[in-house]
Amino acid sequence: MAAPLPTLGSRPAGPYVVPTRSYTPALSAVTTLFFLWGFITCLNDILIPYLKAIFQLSYAKANLINLCFFGAYFLMSIPAGKVVARLGYKRGMLLGFAVAAVGAFLFYPAAAERAYGLFLGALFVLASGITLLQVAANPYVAILGPPESASARLTLTQAFNSLGTTLAPLLGSALILSRLPKLDNATTAAGIDVSAVQLPYLVIGGALLVISLILSRINLPVITQVPDEDYAAAAAHTSARQYRHLMLGVFGIFAYVGAEVAIGSHIVSYLALPSVMGLDPASAGTKITFYWGAAMIGRFAGAYLLNKFSPAKLLAINAVGAIILVLISINTTGGVAMWSLLAVGLMNSLMYPTIFTLAVAGLGRHTAEGSGLLCTAIVGGALVPLLFGAIADHAGLRLALLLPVVCYLYVMWYGLRGSRRVVAGAPALVAPPIALV
Template identity: 55%
Template sequence: MHAHGETQHGKSLAVLTTLFFMWGLITSLNDILIPHLKGVFSLSYVQAALIQFSFFTAYFVVSLPAGRLVHLLGYQRGIVAGLGMAGVGCLLFYPAAATLSYPAFLGALFVLASGITILQVAANPYVTRLGPVATASSRLNLTQAFNSLGTTVAPLLGAMLILAGTQHITGVSAQEKALAEAASVQGPYLMLAAALFAIAAVFAMLRLPAIQDEVAQDGQQAGSVWQHRHLVLGAVGIFVYVGAEVGIGSFLVSLMEQPDVGGLSQADAGKLLSLYWGCAMVGRFAGSAVMRHIAASKVLACNALLSVLLIATAMLLGGKVAMWSLLAVGLCNSIMFPTIFSLALSGLGKLTGAGSGVLCMAIVGGAVLPLLQATVADNISLLASFGVPMLCYVFILYYGLAGYRPRG
């Protein structure tokens, strides 16, 4: 019976993995949208950073309502609802491009990200419960690796479909050029919408194992989730980590385009960006092996220190060295999110669910910190702005050395 259960879950897990791939793809495409729309609408760095702001604010706003929705509908219907909403968000890119409206793009991104938030809230716990508790984290790591595959493929696709097609538009008025450049977004996002609706239809028809939530005990006796210092510091860790990862991804294409750094075309820079996310994917596979032998907190501290050194090198030396150093930070990022997440939740017992909600809301760091980095980029220089993620990694270093320890 048990073996049968594993194979039966194997099919469900395979289908769930497509979700992780899709939302990795969609999230990472923002790194291509930023330099692209920055050019189309002649935006400052701060205005361009509103792309990530609209996207990641959805996590903050929608996480709790999404939790209630999934509770009402169940995991499977919750996933279908999330996919449908994300698909609608992708469709909204069409009128945004046709009317050349930057606010309409930001609105479409918010709807798209709201759908993905519902997906995350439903799919993450579902994966951990599909099978034995003992292997839950390895299952989540596997699905996360496919998430990384999505983030790696997206810049390549985006560079080919969105950035490369617009380099040859000449001899037309500025308005026509802007319209043509904006229109290059329409096809890819229509394809994404079609894919999301197709996956939603599959999920609606699948017979996934129904999983009951454990009846939550009255949480009062367990105290407040905010009493646990290692969880609160872990939430700060998630906040700064997502902010740093997103900030670097958001501005790397623009940096690699600069004549004194990479001197690359936008399309070539976009393709190189997939190295940043690809390193994270490789690091996830390697990291899970390393962590069987070395304490997770030590691996985290080591990776954070390496990130600080790589960014410091980039800022001091500039040029091609800066480009490669910053791309290498992707490798260090690999294990950070799942490691901070698990360290922050350790020993919470009945408060684990509430703690997980706090950590998911901390993903809003991806909205806030790139704006801060953009402000530095507009006022000082783009290279100097990478000091913001560097400080984030300093905090993660502290968390890996001391902050993760629960204080009883």
């Protein structure tokens, strides 16, 4: 049997010595990453209605933005996991910053050429860099401290991610949607000024490079696995894919991200419906702030609650709350329909960090690989909204909202049953000790 896992940050008895230290500076540095990629991701909710109007796209075609952005997670997450395993967490994050900055700068020529395809290509490059950041930063935060508080720790850093998603709609509406020109059927893309997206993404690219430079000068703890002979023998023929709770967590991330993005990406269009609020795009865009702001509040509160209550049970409760709120919105009109849908953001708040930490629990040396698999599942943010858009084109936005309900039903099940730790084809294993040096 493997030796007991020592508490990280303590000085355990036995052959493994983990130095005592404060990880606050490291966590503070990594938290800035969560803020920035939250801001970038939420700008898609502004970009979709803007480019939909500019290029006169259907809901399905407009959701190609989500397909390219979140599709990068599907294609790049496993390679990113290998890069992180080879370069380490810090170098992996630095490389992610560089790639994301290139993608942000590509928005300038895409706007200059007024080509929808180039916008999609720029988004893919940008998302590839963010994927690498996610693969490196999420498990780093989960590992950097006591394992029993991993969900609370990742939830707290995700709260700053939500701060970015809260601010993005306000700035995006002011800088982008407010400059949406009046269009008619005779207008062509070649005659449209799409420069409104150039400056914001140039600033984002510059910010990515600045934060990368700052991070490169901060001494972050280096995480290495301390070998344990008994554990190594037991785990010699295993891989991350053999952990049942991890693989079910992959589907959990897929369902959660798909539901969250599908709702967030269509709030502007939903609030524009006469039966809801009949708002213009700029006014509706500012309301997205309440959706992501509720998630931010929930995550700050969750950082406390997850230290007091079972993360799995809180996950299931939040999923039930999301289902109830979406159903209320579907069956009501006016302010009730609007605020009930925006309140779903509060229910979303704990889902990603809780699913992630429940899924990587006990993976030990397979943590980087597991993180890559989980980030691959973020492709749900590409596929679910695409299906959502197709349903909306044929049956309307209200009926399309039943798709997120199905996603939240799975998240509820994962919290109640799927997150229980069992290793497929092998006895349950205890993760090997982790040293921070």
